Amino acid sequence: SQELEQSPQSxxxxxxxxxxxxxxxSKTLYGLYWYKQKYGEGLIFLMMLQKGGEEKxxxxxxxxLDEKKQQSSLHITAxxxxxxxxxxxxxxxxxxxxxxxxxxxxxxxxxxxxx
Amino acid sequence: GAVVxxxxxxxxxxxxxxxxxxCRSLDFQATTMFWYRQFPKQSLMLMATSNEGSKxxxxxxxxxxxxxxxxxxxxxxxxxxxxxxxxxxxFYICSAxxxxxxFGQGTRLTVV
Numbered sequence: 185s186q187e188l189e190q191s192p193q194s195x196x197x198x199x200x201x202x203x204x205x206x207x208x209x210s211k212t213l214y215g216l217y218w219y220k221q222k223y224g225e226g227l228i229f230l231m232m233l234q235k236g237g238e239e240k241x242x243x244x245x246x247x248x249l250d251e252k253k254q255q256s257s258l259h260i261t262a263x264x265x266x267x268x269x270x271x272x273x274x275x276x277x278x279x280x281x282x283x284x285x286x287x288x289x290x291x292x293x294x295x296x297x298x299x
Numbered sequence: 300g301a302v303v304x305x306x307x308x309x310x311x312x313x314x315x316x317x318x319x320x321x322c323r324s325l326d327f328q329a330t331t332m333f334w335y336r337q338f339p340k341q342s343l344m345l346m347a348t349s350n351e352g353s354k355x356x357x358x359x360x361x362x363x364x365x366x367x368x369x370x371x372x373x374x375x376x377x378x379x380x381x382x383x384x385x386x387x388x389x390f391y392i393c394s395a396x397x398x399x400x401x402f403g404q405g406t407r408l409t410v411v
Contacts, residue, residue: 217400224390226305226404227343272342274400285396286333291342 188273190290197263198298205258205293207273213253217274217287227272230258260295268297302326303395305403312383312410320378320406322349322393328373329395334366337390337405349376349393383410 187210197203207216215234219227231240233249233256240247244261260267274287302325312318322332330351335343347368348356355368365387367379380387392405 219402224405224407226392227402229399229401232399274343285331285394285400286345286348287343287394287400288345289342 188275188288188290190271190273190293192293193291194294194296196296196298199264200262203260203263203295205271205295207256207258207290209254209275211254213249213256214276214278216247216249216253216256218247218256218258219272219274221270221272221292223270230271263295263297265297265299268295270294303329303393303401303403305393305406307406308404309407310409312408314384314410315382317379317381318383318408320380320391320393320408322376322378322395322403324374324395324397324401327395327397329376329397330373332370332376332393332395333400334368334376334378335392335394337392343392346378346391349378351376380408383408385410 189208191206217232218230221227231247236251236253238249246259249256271293273290277286304323306321332349334346337343346361349368349370351370370376388410394400394402
């Protein structure tokens, strides 16, 4: 079965600093999702990557999927306290069809941003 | 974007009772929905795939008789935790697929 390994497991940074979270798969990814979660709340969709070498940005967050489609990184520039939360990467376990929505998740990265 | 609504957001129940959690796709039809469970400080684990009009598909290690799933319409899937015990206390979250996975806001279940 596919496994996603996230690193680091937790991260504490000072406001204004840049940071990177990595997500590595044991198998080639059909796609890769990044979500943000406040503890005990739902998931906030950040970005979806599907093609090898793809890079997407939204505000201060940039996500990349490597050419081999086995590793993704999430980079936050000039972090703010509002960026704090749990970041999860998730990947479809199937190539297509409605079961494409069936995701396996990494263990999450807890981000703390000190003002 | 598409919206998935989950209800209730939190529930406290007594040990031995059953609890029903609803997952609705508000502006699209979802033939397939997914139920996940998240324990404190852990990631989301897929419990089962809910299929409209047919039986749910459960992941290995998930008790079918414990977690009853019903997907009676194209916009509603329900998860019933039967004879709940304290170890069933967890965060349950559903998702539905429409070009991307949309998640409900989750339900925090506490069994006392």
